[in-house]
Amino acid sequence: MTDTDIIVVGAGPAGSCAAIAAAKAGKRVVLIERGPFPGSKNMYGGVIYPRILDELIPDWFEHAPIQRWIVRRSTMLLSDTGALNIDYRSNAWGQAPYNGATAYRPDFDNWLAQQAVAAGAELICSTTVTGLLRDAQGRINGITTDRPDGDLTASVVIACDGVNSFIAKDAGLYKAVDASNYTLGVKETLSLPKNVIDERFGVRDNQGVDIEILGGTSGVNGGGFIYTNLDTIALGVVLKLPKLSAQKKRPEEIIAELKRHPAIAPLIEGAEVIEYSAHLIPEAGLDMMPKMVADGLLVAGDAAALCLAAGIWLEGVNFAMASGMYAGQSAVQAITAGNTTASGLQSYTKKLNETFVLKDHKKLRKIPHLVLSDRVQHKYPGFVTGIMERMFRVENPHPKPGVRRILREERKKAGISLMDLVRDALTGLKGFG
Amino acid sequence: MSLESLRAANNIERDATWAEMSFQERIDTAEFRIHERAHITVNGDSCRGCTTRECVVACPANLFVPTSDGGILFNYENCFECGTCYMVCNEAGAITWTYPEGGYGIVFHRT
């Protein structure tokens, strides 16, 4: 007899959704979190797209601790002095059934974990899982923790322990860890009065803005982001690890340079840093994903590298919530059917393949590499802003130059060959499908 | 509006208009519940032969400090537990990395 049916390691979005799904189906669930409360170790951009919660918590949007509903989504291309901004606004996103929302993870993750408790799961915080237990056949059947007498057995362990997942590594599911598959995110939470944020970003009430930035990361491959909370702004950069160390520029210096950019500085004028934070992102999608099923074990969320980081999209929370939910459901099925070996748990992989979780990743497989490539990072922002600069600069008495000439000259100035441009355009078109 | 204030409003070459902060002030905005056990340890001998010193640039908490005799000074206390250091370090055995005891370490609030 095991101590419980299912152990979920990590009370982030993946873990809490796994616990909710399994507890709702009547299984005994223990949800273990190393932080003093769920969300206390978690940091992101960020915007959450909670649509997938409709299945587990139909009225989530009436209770979830959100800051602002995103009604403006901008993509900004920065050169040293210029900025091209593609800005879309939809006030419909600010009303039911809603789309994306900003939220603080310590609030949101804690709320989601309480939903698991309400569904019947037992939440244990301040406890670090230190390893896996195996039975005589080598099947995973529990965990060890840093608590005295802290071993716990179960029919299925679901690893939702985030990007560093020592559980998945311990189970041998990852090939060697390659730093180039990861980016480091650092961010400042900047405080400003709500009315100032409303005015600067052109929103009111609980409407919010999402700005994704390409360029402006001081020569380190990566990107930037700005999100509005009620009375703070989240501003940060995402940096490709090996490049970061090669550039000899520290993360906080790169943030400072982004904050001084003429297109950014006015937005954050006078804002005070009230919290500084850092966290890794699994960035390489399908190319880095581990095996997600072993005898007695399922892996979900960032632990399985399911975060989608494809330039204009940075979505991990929804992928974590969905994969966690499916893992919880598969664990329940396997236990009910009396087979919790890898083959008994295969319905999980099947479900991931059938839904957006792996479909989006397959469709966008080439995009993370394209977006972080040297050309896209260092040449295209200058190229595109160069075109804009000349299209809209009036050089009277000279007549306007033709668009084709501008394109050709700016492409040469940026050092991009026609072949490469065509190749990247095709990769982009195919990749974004 | 005076001519003076019109000119000022027209000055688009702004300097940074937020308060500059030291690195220590930056770190002090985060909450660390420090446990007596060091959850990360660095083996200074391995670092002596290391030429890349990736950790020094990449650690967001700036916890790796080169010493004049070619070693590395490391303090675990103000660590974000991000994992960057063990990923960028190419010297096997230089960094021993674990999570802190449950309930200790970084505690985020508005992230």
Ligand SMILES: Cc1cc2nc3c(=O)[nH]c(=O)nc-3n(C[C@H](O)[C@H](O)[C@H](O)COP(=O)(O)OP(=O)(O)OC[C@H]3O[C@@H](n4cnc5c(N)ncnc54)[C@H](O)[C@@H]3O)c2cc1C
């Ligand atoms: C800078 C940055 C910006 C991002 N922006 C966005 C965004 O805007 N939108 C979006 O959707 N996603 C974003 N993401 C990605 C998103 O944060 C992740 O994909 C998501 O948090 C993954 O959820 P998870 O539950 O799998 O893992 P996590 O949220 O990391 O949760 C893992 C949990 O497990 C716990 N844990 C770990 N190890 C142990 C252990 N041994 N014992 C006990 N507990 C343990 C941790 O404390 C944590 O609570 C961003 C990420 C970063 C870093």
Ligand code: SF4
């Ligand atoms: S910790 Fe690793 S990267 Fe840093 S100095 Fe030592 S050997 Fe080099």
Ligand code: SF4
């Ligand atoms: S885990 Fe992150 S913050 Fe902590 S020492 Fe390593 S790089 Fe620095």
